[in-house]
Amino acid sequence: MSSEKFLDEKWIKKIDRETQHLIDRIGVDRKTLDEVFDKSTLLSIGKLISDRLIDYLDFPISTGKEANIFRGMTPNKKLVAVKIYRISTSTFKNISKYIEGDPRFRYIDRSRREIIYEWAKKEFKNLEILKNINVRAPTPIKRINNVLVMEYIGDTEKPAPLLKDVQLKDPKKIFNTLITFISTMYKKAGFVHADLSEYNILIHNNKPYIIDLSQGVLLEHPLSHEFLKRDIHNITRYFKKFNIKKDEKKLFQQIIQKKDIEDVNQQK
Ligand SMILES: Nc1ncnc2c1ncn2[C@@H]1O[C@H](COP(=O)(O)OP(=O)(O)OP(=O)(O)O)[C@@H](O)[C@H]1O
Ligand SMILES: [Mg+2]
Structure with missing residues (x-):
């Protein structure tokens, strides 16, 4: 399916609504959300929604150095953990306004994106390795680009503590x-x-x-x-x-x- 399909107004609105819910419910600031949900990430989430792996993102569990983790809900009302590796960090955003649209710098964005996809791919593979040898870790479910869906560890009230x-x-x-x-x-x-x-x-x-x-x-x-x-x-x-x-x-x-x-x- 072409990626244009996922630029579909309907789900962009849906994600926008979810985003607004997140802001209202837990007061995540807009800047953080914009950093996490850049356009290509929205496309990946849209694909997960249209493939029925998730229905919506519930609430953020954690904001780490490189990724944000959300609790997600599947269409069958099962909880999952969704790890989104940020493509644009704030520093990168500051730089990007100088290089956006300049063809000489196009490769920077691409290579950065690809490195982050590789990173997510590696985590998915490593989770599979642990699964195969019975070392307890979240079961990997699906990865699209920088968005990784895995088993949620915790109960309906809160995620498991560290x-x-x-x-x-x-x-x-x-x-x-x-x-x-x-x-x-x-x-x-x-x-x-x-x-x-x-x-x-x-x-x-x-x-x-x-x-x-x-x-x-x-x-x-x-x-x-x-x-x-x-x-x-x-x-x-x-x-x-x-x-x-x-x-x-x-x-x-x-x-x-x-x-x-x-x-x-x-x-x-
Ligand atoms: N599968 C999961 N189920 C429930 N909670 C999770 C799951 N995966 C991660 N978390 C929560 O999200 C936090 C961050 O996850 P993780 O360590 O994978 O990301 P990170 O970006 O490397 O974060 P950090 O920079 O804080 O190490 C964890 O400390 C944990 O609280
Ligand atoms: Mg960590």
């Missing part, structure tokens, strides 16, 4: 699970998250879910072992406050030698 904001019932169990996840990603998929910390783990029904996978790397990446060390460090550092102490270097060695990780409960 690990850093949760009073853990059984920190040892969560710690063991996370180390097992790191090890399974390495062993079964040759994959390293590369930005793992209490900020990129959700806790839902007392279980951890790994999120934010766009920067994940395969072992071929020259820095993969450095990233792995950092991931292990971040997790062991965080759990120290629960009196869980585990030797990071030993863990790293065990993981890269693909050995089984002993349970922290069995350590003295």
